[in-house]
Amino acid sequence: MGLIDRWLRRKPSPSPQEPISEAQAVPATWANSPTHIAILERFLSVRDTKGGVPDFWGPVLGIHPERVVNGMLALGLLEPVSLPEKVEFCHTGAELKKMLSLRGLKVSGKKAEQTRRLIEADPDGMEKLCAQRKLARCTPSARQVVLEWQAKQAEFFDKATDEVISALDARQFKAAINIADVYRKSMFHPPVHPAQDAMTIKSAPRPIQERAADLAAVFTMRPKILNGLTPEQWDGLYLSYAVWQLLGRAAPDKCMPGFTGIGAMDSATVLRMLSFYIGYQRDLAQWRELGIKKGTILCCNSGSCDACMALDKKRNSLDKLPELPYKDCTCALGCRCYVSPELGI
Ligand SMILES: [Zn+2]
Numbered sequence: 001m002g003l004i005d006r007w008l009r010r011k012p013s014p015s016p017q018e019p020i021s022e023a024q025a026v027p028a029t030w031a032n033s034p035t036h037i038a039i040l041e042r043f044l045s046v047r048d049t050k051g052g053v054p055d056f057w058g059p060v061l062g063i064h065p066e067r068v069v070n071g072m073l074a075l076g077l078l079e080p081v082s083l084p085e086k087v088e089f090c091h092t093g094a095e096l097k098k099m100l101s102l103r104g105l106k107v108s109g110k111k112a113e114q115t116r117r118l119i120e121a122d123p124d125g126m127e128k129l130c131a132q133r134k135l136a137r138c139t140p141s142a143r144q145v146v147l148e149w150q151a152k153q154a155e156f157f158d159k160a161t162d163e164v165i166s167a168l169d170a171r172q173f174k175a176a177i178n179i180a181d182v183y184r185k186s187m188f189h190p191p192v193h194p195a196q197d198a199m200t201i202k203s204a205p206r207p208i209q210e211r212a213a214d215l216a217a218v219f220t221m222r223p224k225i226l227n228g229l230t231p232e233q234w235d236g237l238y239l240s241y242a243v244w245q246l247l248g249r250a251a252p253d254k255c256m257p258g259f260t261g262i263g264a265m266d267s268a269t270v271l272r273m274l275s276f277y278i279g280y281q282r283d284l285a286q287w288r289e290l291g292i293k294k295g296t297i298l299c300c301n302s303g304s305c306d307a308c309m310a311l312d313k314k315r316n317s318l319d320k321l322p323e324l325p326y327k328d329c330t331c332a333l334g335c336r337c338y339v340s341p342e343l344g345i
Contacts, residue, residue: 025063025071034188035060037149039068040142046081046089049073049134057191069136077142083123086130087115156183161243161251168242171219173212180246215242223277224327225335226270228262241274264332273325273334280324280339287341293317295339297324305330308337 236256325335
């Protein structure tokens with residue numbers, strides 16, 4: 001074949017303006033793309049195809065998210081939902097009742113029954129009512145891919161947790177931080193809203209020595225409100241807190257197996273009280289640095305215990321204020337007092 005022939009038979013190269021088909025809006029490698037799987041994950045339950053994936057996912061996808069969703073429909077990764085499901089999804093129980101009574105139909109029954117009655121009596125009307133809404137969900141095969149991906153993510157977390165715990169058990173804080181950093185970097189992070197992103201304080205990463213020192217300090221803290229803990233429970237609690245902070249998710253079953261809490265507080269509340277104490281200690285240090293000398297305890301929560309209520313509006317120098325969370329608190333939700341700092345003038 002001569003050069004001219006080849007030139008005449010050449011495949012036209014797509015110009016950037018050339019419209020791509022909806023199916024082409026999804027890359028062939030979608031099953032290896034966490035962003036695309038995360039889109040499918042959103043459709044594990046029924047969702048609108050329009051706006052079902054926020055616009056700000058666009059820059060990551062390189063194309064408007066709605067086109068990707070339509071592409072997934074075209075490729076059979078998503079499927080449109082049936083009319084009964086559509087009617088059920090688009091209306092509240094009260095709306096269904098109103099539509100039934102307007103048509104002189106029996107009002108009672110479950111949502112599915114009510115919907116069936118409405119469609120039997122007025123199929124065209126129901127079709128018209130939901131015509132504007134385009135709803136979809138994962139097809140079984142796409143669902144399978146999403147579930148396998150989720151299982152793999154859980155496995156990664158599991159492995160990272162085990163490694164972090166064994167490093168912390170050996171009090172190797174730097175090693176624990178490094179393992180967690182690698183894990184968090186490898187994880188999928190869904191796009192965030194630009195406004196939220198702008199509000200996030202992007203401080204320079206702190207040196208690992210400092211982070212390790214902070215973490216080591218946690219393992220020596222003894223908030224008085226948790227005085228009833230046994231040594232093993234203290235240890236488990238520190239681990240719980242560290243895993244939660246380092247990996248972004250708590251793993252209570254691994255850190256404190258069998259622990260159900262102390263007094264009126266369940267295990268999650270106990271963990272929150274340690275976190276409260278650590279945060280309060282950090283605040284105190286900052287206030288002192290700023291020259292703040294006094295503060296007032298505020299306890300304006302309805303249902304707080306008598307011990308906490310008695311602290312309300314107590315004003316004193318920072319050193320003389322009782323430790324928070326308050327040791328005598330008996331609230332099931334834990335102590336919710338806080339200190340309003342004031343400038344020492
Ligand atoms: Zn209380």
